[in-house]
Amino acid sequence: MDKPLAKPASTPVKAPVNAAVGKDDEKYIPAIDLGEYFSPSTPESREKLAQKFSWRRGYEGLGEQHANDLHQTDLLPDQKEGFFVGKELPLGQVGFARGPNIWPPELAETEFRRPVMEYYDHLMRLGLKIMEVLAYLKLLRYSEHKFADARIFGSVQHTDYGGLTILLQQPGADGFELWHAATQQWIELPAIEDKFVINLGDMVQRWTGGLYKSNLHRVINKNGGERYSVG
Numbered sequence: 289m290d291k292p293l294a295k296p297a298s299t300p301v302k303a304p305v306n307a308a309v310g311k312d313d314e315k316y317i318p319a320i321d322l323g324e325y326f327s328p329s330t331p332e333s334r335e336k337l338a339q340k341f342s343w344r345r346g347y348e349g350l351g352e353q354h355a356n357d358l359h360q361t362d363l364l365p366d367q368k369e370g371f372f373v374g375k376e377l378p379l380g381q382v383g384f385a386r387g388p389n390i391w392p393p394e395l396a397e398t399e400f401r402r403p404v405m406e407y408y409d410h411l412m413r414l415g416l417k418i419m420e421v422l423a424y425l426k427l428l429r430y431s432e433h434k435f436a437d438a439r440i441f442g443s444v445q446h447t448d449y450g451g452l453t454i455l456l457q458q459p460g461a462d463g464f465e466l467w468h469a470a471t472q473q474w475i476e477l478p479a480i481e482d483k484f485v486i487n488l489g490d491m492v493q494r495w496t497g498g499l500y501k502s503n504l505h506r507v508i509n510k511n512g513g514e515r516y517s518v519g
């Protein structure tokens with residue numbers, strides 16, 4: 289059970305995070321002084337934190353976010369600023385928003401960095417709980433491919449609509465094919481023992497602004513028998 293991180297009553301909280309996550313009977317309220325964070329001592333100290341990094345951590349300035357509304361295109365930039373935090377990672381990571389956090393140097397470790405990361409860890413655990421509700425496992429059996437109709441496949445070409453598909457295929461039971469857009473051809477992916485095929489779905493493609501692709505794939509079971517997979 290996590291301990292609430294509430295500050296002692298004697299400490300003034302200028303702008304507490306307005307979020308509490310119910311966990312059984314307890315509430316987890318991070319004691320993060322946002323007022324302190326958003327009032328840097330000098331504009332230069334704020335500038336040092338700005339999100340000029342490719343991994344998009346740190347400060348995002350007032351008016352930098354400009355959402356688009358398809359029905360009303362004359363809307364102006366948002367009047368909010370933000371601070372983006374993620375898992376603490378070394379430099380040089382491949383992928384979306386992955387790298388070290390950019391912390392405000394003028395705020396004490398115990399006042400800002402530690403409660404922010406503790407709340408981040410708490411939300412990660414909550415996220416996993418929510419994923420338990422959304423995630424499912426499917427056990428698949430494919431018929432042998434002996435169809436005259438060219439429109440019939442074990443699994444017709446598609447992209448996965450969700451987040452992540454983790455596929456375990458029976459060794460030797462090939463049949464998974466991946467569309468390689470650059471060469472405009474299907475690539476056969478052999479089923480290898482102890483190896484997963486990870487498919488990213490449409491939601492991840494949208495989420496990462498297209499950096500990670502929801503790739504087209506299909507299954508043709510030419511193995512001369514049934515084919516099993518689990519995902």
Ligand SMILES: O=C(O)CCC(=O)C(=O)O
Binds near residue numbers: 443464505506507519
């Ligand atoms: O069975 C396989 O190898 C692929 C299954 C698949 O593409 C899916 O379930 O979305």
Ligand SMILES: [Fe+2]
Binds near residue numbers: 446448453487505
């Ligand atoms: Fe799929």
